[in-house]
Amino acid sequence: MLQRLDELKQNAFRELEVINDLSNLESWRVRYLGRKSELTNILRGLAELSLEERKSAGALANHIKNELDSLLNQKTESLKAEFQKQVLRSDESLAARGDITLPGRPIPMGRLHPITETLHEICDIFVSLGFQIMESNDAELDYYNFEALNIPEEHPARDDMSTFWLDYEDERGKRPMLLRTHTTSVSARCVATMKPPIRVIEPGRVYRYEATDATHLTMFHQLDGLAVDKGITMADLKGTFYEFARRFYGDGRRVRFRPDYFPFVEPGVEVAVECALCKGSGCRLCGNSGWIEIGGAGMTHPKVLERGGIDPNEYTSFAFGFGIDRIPMLRYGINDMRLFFGSDLRFLRQF
Amino acid sequence: MKVSFNWLKQYVDVKLSAAEIAGRLTMAGIEVKSSQVIGADWAGIIVGQITAVNPHPNADRLTLVTLELGDRQETVVCGAPNVAVGAKVVYAPVGSKLIDGHTGESAILKPAKIRGVASNGMACSEKELGISESHEGILLLPSDIAIGTSLTELLGDVIFSIEVTPNRPDCLSMIGLAREIAALTGESLYLPEAKYAESGTSIKDHVTVEIDDPDLCPRYCASLITGIKIAESPEWLKERLVSYGMRPINNIVDITNFVMLEYGQPLHSFDYEKIEGKGIIVRRAKSGEKITSLDGIERALSRDMLVIADKERAVAVAGIMGGANSEVSENTSSILLESASFKPASIHHTGHALGMPSEACVRFERGISVELTIPALKRATQLIAELGGEHVAKGIIDVYPGKLERKSIKLSTADVKRVVGLEYSIEQITSSLTAVGFECQADKGSSSVSAKAPYWRTDINIPVDVIEEVARIIGYEQIPTTLLAQPIPKQNPFLITALKRRVRNIMVGYGFQELVSFSLTNLEILTKLSPGSRKPESLPVHIANPASSEQEYLRPTLRADLLSALSSNKAYIEEGLRLFELGKVYLAKEGNLPDEPEMLCGVLYGRRLEGWWQGGSESMDFFDAKGMVEGLLEQIGITAKFEKSDDESLHPANQSVVIAGGKRIVLVGELHPSVSEHFEIPSRVYLFEIDLPSLLPLIKQKTYHTIPKFPATIRDIALVVDIGVNYQQVLDIIRTFSLVTDVALFDVYAGEQVPAGKKSLAYRLIFQTPDRTLTDQQVNGVQQAILKKLKSELGASLRG
Incomplete structure (x- = not known):
């Protein structure tokens, strides 16, 4: 019996030595360690042996089984490692024949328009400051574009905003409908239709009857904003704009507030940021002033609030507005605004 | 408005430089857009007196002019006809920067021999000095000007270009601007005294x-x-x-x-x-x-x-x-x-x-x-x-029939703080207002003031106008910066705003380039959208005063601009192109503002993928466009059913529409070949259009379904149906069986192996129920019922 066990062991060892793949190893396992293997049979038959024989044979058989188990594990690990090495080796030899700098398989690349991206970026900042996005008609009533904003007929401010009129006359022979000349018309609508507290921004297209050149088009984009509440002051307007500018232009850019005039605000403000090109020292881009005007703002005129049904003695309000198209122009150094509204992919694919 | 700094100085003492004054004015709301320095290059150019005029030895039209310059004498060659002994003229030494009288360009004066005689500098014309275009003779100065006076001192100036806001007509004048400067710098103002003798009768x-x-x-x-x-x-x-x-x-x-x-x-x-x-x-x-x-x-x-x-x-x-x-x-x-x-x-x-x-x-x-x-x-x-x-x-x-009394406006420190956000003292308020000409009356120890605007300030009418003056004169830079402290107001965001951004992002993910085109268009381009070149049946919104005939109408569709864009980008036709615009179209409503629904329009042509070194890809077709539309709708939570469609701009056989509430809300199809031709696009074009506001009510709230614990049973069935029966009809019937949780079409075949007039549609059906594993018998039962229903309703049979 003991001799048989020793033979078995020798056979198993010898066979295992020459095995070099996992499937042969598996048949080796079945042969020597499987349920129907001789070793298992011997172990199973131990009970029938005499005590003496059982002791010596049992000890040996168990020892051999453990030895074979551990050898099996070792062999399995080493074969797996060897196999992976082989895979890598063959992949490497394949790759060596190729060129990993070759271009990858192209995927169709979509892009947002630079103006859309700018608008998204600006809206996100104001939304995080508690402003809600409002949108309204491009075609607008004279009332909301002008009258409600303290710009009656024959006001010189109308001259600066040459207007496209819709081809429709009312019974008095007047044209009551136009293409809005600024998104401030949406503020006028908000004042008329919402109840304070109000905090809104109003992005959109605006239209001016202008001779077209590299910086003037008949259509462009603006974003207006309006906050109405008890206790709003110019300091809040300044703070809101500074916070916007800090996030949008980065920490280092200075912001300038100076008096300006818009009929729908009093006091009125022009907002400028430090010129990015010359850092405020003056260059061609900023007309030697060191500042780039980005928008207008101010405390909403009491008459504008009153006209919308908001009591200016109870509420104060600030309003602001800026042009959008100029922002990516300055950011990317684009010198012709017309490129935005053309379809030249050589331009659009740069963003 | 062009304003001479020298002129301004006639009315106000100025101790600051022109640049500083420009800065102060700008920061007070009177914007100095630019400053032009006259005489910036006049260093060394001085006044001299002609002491002798001698003929040039080699040229009849030239003279040798000797000039007394105070500390020295110089002789220059001169071609001007107006030289005379005793005249005061302008002398520029060698090295001066002058304007060339002939070319008009700036040049440095070099030492020169003119017809053999050295000229040490020159006597200048107005043009050469950059003062005016006059070049007929040299500039003759009044005789009382001292020899040696620098020209900068004599004629130098700074011309401000000032933009006066419409509310300040008083500043469209030298005195108005001088008043502002006086107020901003605290210097004295001098107004002209108008004294004259009167005579005769009244x-x-x-x-x-x-x-x-x-x-x-x-x-x-x-x-x-x-x-x-x-x-x-x-x-x-x-x-x-x-x-x-x-x-x-x-x-x-x-x-x-x-x-x-x-x-x-x-x-x-x-x-x-x-x-x-x-x-x-x-x-x-x-x-x-x-x-x-x-x-x-x-x-x-x-x-x-x-x-x-x-x-x-x-x-x-x-x-x-x-x-x-x-x-x-x-x-x-x-x-x-x-x-x-x-x-x-x-x-x-x-x-x-x-x-x-x-x-x-x-x-x-x-x-x-x-x-x-x-x-x-x-x-x-x-x-x-x-x-x-x-x-x-x-x-x-x-x-003077329209005489108006100027009224006093009462103002408290609290009123100012309420608007500006900063507490100014009554002294600060009074002194800044007085500086700009207001008459102020404030009781001692009082916190309010009565302010009467000066007569020239027609823009001051209500308290906030006065508050602006205070803030302006003290300076906006003094105002603190605070963030809104009030609670954020209740928000009711527009659903369309969020949808637009969502859709844009999806389109970008699908490889589309976004375009933004003009809202204004013309009939000529809209006519191209009709295969028969018919004008639109109802005219779009017309502009009464268009800037050009190209921009006469508000666009009723996004198609025309996108198709023009495809046409102008023919260079990309090989590699394939996907373009979209998301924007308003304008639909006329007689006597009212137009409707302005936000539309999405996408166009595509060419290859699915751009060329690659391992080979190209196939051309996109109708199903690329439809797949994108279906994917988009699914992503935003809309189940849509496509029907036959008859849009005139599209290929009659290759177009499909989703109708909801009687409205065509989604359209996809191949462009009509004649329309492609009108836009000069030498390729098949696929187009889709989605009416975004109409989608909003159809968006389903997403809900979670438990992930099934029990395995699904998969069955493939191949049906033979009449050629006229479509995918959707079969699908609709299968979907009525609740144990079928998913259906996918995997083959469509018509040809030799099915009878003429028939086609085969092969579907993969997934059977599943959340609470148990279905037995083969249960699945067989449902499958039989499905086949029976398909047979009775559509005449479908299993393919043998």
């Missing part, structure tokens, strides 16, 4: 003035000067006008212009002899009335325009321009000088209606003070008396 004996329309003319003042001699203006006067950019004409016209620039009050001089009946009537024009204005153009007037008339006819369009019939000419001997006030809206209207935006018009329409009339009239009368007239009739005419 002006009232010579002329009468009546105002028929006091609402359009609140005040009319006039003086009368006789013994007029029309002549050229003196140099100082011409210089002032030129610095502003005005052309000097003669002493009388120049004086009225000068005083307008000085005070901001437009004036008009009539030839008194030409005033019929010696009476001025300020009235509305009669219908059909005409006047030939000073520029020689006959103007048709209307009832809403104000004219200055004599007893017979209109002699001027009030506040806009004088009439040729009463014009001052060389023979004029007496002048009736008008200084009046007109209603801004009326002037604005008339100026625009006649297309005559004049300097006077700009000032009147912005509402200059009624009280400016007198000081300006007296100043001009004085100057005319000094420079061109002999006698001034006694007194002036002052018809």
Whole structure:
């Protein structure tokens, strides 16, 4: 019996030595360690042996089984490692024949328009400051574009905003409908239709009857904003704009507030940021002033609030507005605004 | 407005540099857009006196001019005809930066031998100095100027380009700007004193003035000067006008212009002899009335325009321009000088209606003070008396029906803080207001002040106007920065705003380039969308005053611009192109503002993937477009059913539509070949269009379904149906069985292996239920029921 066990062991060892793949190893396992293997049979038959024989044979058989188990594990690990090495080796030899700098398989690349991206970026900042996005008609009533904003007929401010009129006359022979000349018309609508507290921004297209050149088009984009509440002051307007500018232009850019005039605000403000090109020292881009005007703002005129049904003695309000198209122009150094509204992919694919 | 810094300094002490003054004005709301320094390059250029003029030995037209420069003498070669011993001229040494008289370009003066004689510097013309275009001779200076005076000191100036906001007509004048500078720097202001002798009888004996329309003319003042001699203006006067950019004409016209620039009050001089009946009537024009204005153009007037008339006819369009019939000419001997006030809206209207935006018009329409009339009239009368007239009739005419009392505005420190957000002391408030001419009354220890605006500040009407003055003079930079402390108001965001961003992002993910095109379009391009080139049935929204024929209508569709874009990007046709625009279209509603739904339109053509070194890819087709639309709809939570469609711009066989609420909300198809041809696109084009607002009610709230624990059973069935039966019909029937949780089509076949007039549709069905594993028998039962229903309703049979 003991001799048989020793033979078995020798056979198993010898066979295992020459095995070099996992499937042969598996048949080796079945042969020597499987349920129907001789070793298992011997172990199973131990009970029938005499005590003496059982002791010596049992000890040996168990020892051999453990030895074979551990050898099996070792062999399995080493074969797996060897196999992976082989895979890598063959992949490497394949790759060596190729060129990993070759271009990858192209995927169709979509892009947002630079103006859309700018608008998204600006809206996100104001939304995080508690402003809600409002949108309204491009075609607008004279009332909301002008009258409600303290710009009656024959006001010189109308001259600066040459207007496209819709081809429709009312019974008095007047044209009551136009293409809005600024998104401030949406503020006028908000004042008329919402109840304070109000905090809104109003992005959109605006239209001016202008001779077209590299910086003037008949259509462009603006974003207006309006906050109405008890206790709003110019300091809040300044703070809101500074916070916007800090996030949008980065920490280092200075912001300038100076008096300006818009009929729908009093006091009125022009907002400028430090010129990015010359850092405020003056260059061609900023007309030697060191500042780039980005928008207008101010405390909403009491008459504008009153006209919308908001009591200016109870509420104060600030309003602001800026042009959008100029922002990516300055950011990317684009010198012709017309490129935005053309379809030249050589331009659009740069963003 | 061009403003000479030198001129401004006549009215206010200035200790700061021009650049500092420009900065102060800008920060106070009077924007100095740019500053042009005259004489920036004049270092070393000085005044010299000609002591000798000798002929050039080698050239008849040149002379050798010897100049006394104070510390030395120099001889220069000169080609100018106007050299004379004793004359004071401008000498530029070698190395000066001058303008070349012939080329007009800037150049450094080099040492030169001219026809063999060395010229050590040169005597300069105005053009060479950059003062004007004059190059006929050298610049001759008045004889009292000291030899050796630097030219910068003599003629140097800074010309500010100032943009005055419409609320500050008072600043459209030298005195107005000087007042601001005085207030901002604390320096003294000097106003001209208008003193002149009067003689003879009262002006009232010579002329009468009546105002028929006091609402359009609140005040009319006039003086009368006789013994007029029309002549050229003196140099100082011409210089002032030129610095502003005005052309000097003669002493009388120049004086009225000068005083307008000085005070901001437009004036008009009539030839008194030409005033019929010696009476001025300020009235509305009669219908059909005409006047030939000073520029020689006959103007048709209307009832809403104000004219200055004599007893017979209109002699001027009030506040806009004088009439040729009463014009001052060389023979004029007496002048009736008008200084009046007109209603801004009326002037604005008339100026625009006649297309005559004049300097006077700009000032009147912005509402200059009624009280400016007198000081300006007296100043001009004085100057005319000094420079061109002999006698001034006694007194002036002052018809003043529109007299308004200036009211005091009461203001407390709390009022200021409420708007500005900063507490100013009553002293700060009072001193800043006083600096800009307000009369302030504040009781001692009181926290409020009564402020009366100076007469020239027509823009101050309500407390907040006064508050702005305080903030402006103290400086906006003093205002603190705070973030809104109030709670964020309740928000009701528009669903469409979020949807638009979502859809844009999806489109970008699908490889589409976004375009933004003009909202304004034309019929010609819209007509291209019709295969038969028919004009749109209902006209789009029309612009009454289009800027060009290309932009006459508001676009009713996004298609035209996108197709034009495909056409103009033919270079990409090989590699394939996907473009979209998301924007408004404008749908006319008679008598109302148009509807402006936000539309998505996408167009695509060419290859699915751009060329690659391992080979190309196939061309995109109808199902690429439809797949994108389906994917988009699924992502935003919409289940859509496609139906046959008949959009005229699309291929009749290759188009499909989703209808909801009776409205076509999604359309996808291949472009009609004729339309492709109209847009000159040599390829099949696929297009889709989605009406975004109409999608909103269809978006389903997403809900979570438990991930199934029990395995699914998969069955493939191949059906044979009539060729006319479609995928959707079969699908709809299968979907009525609730144990089928998913259905996918995996093959469509028509050909030899199925009978003629039939086709085979192969579906993979997933059977599953959340609470148990389905047995084969259960699945078989459902499958049999499905087949039975398909057979009875669609005549479908299993493919053998």
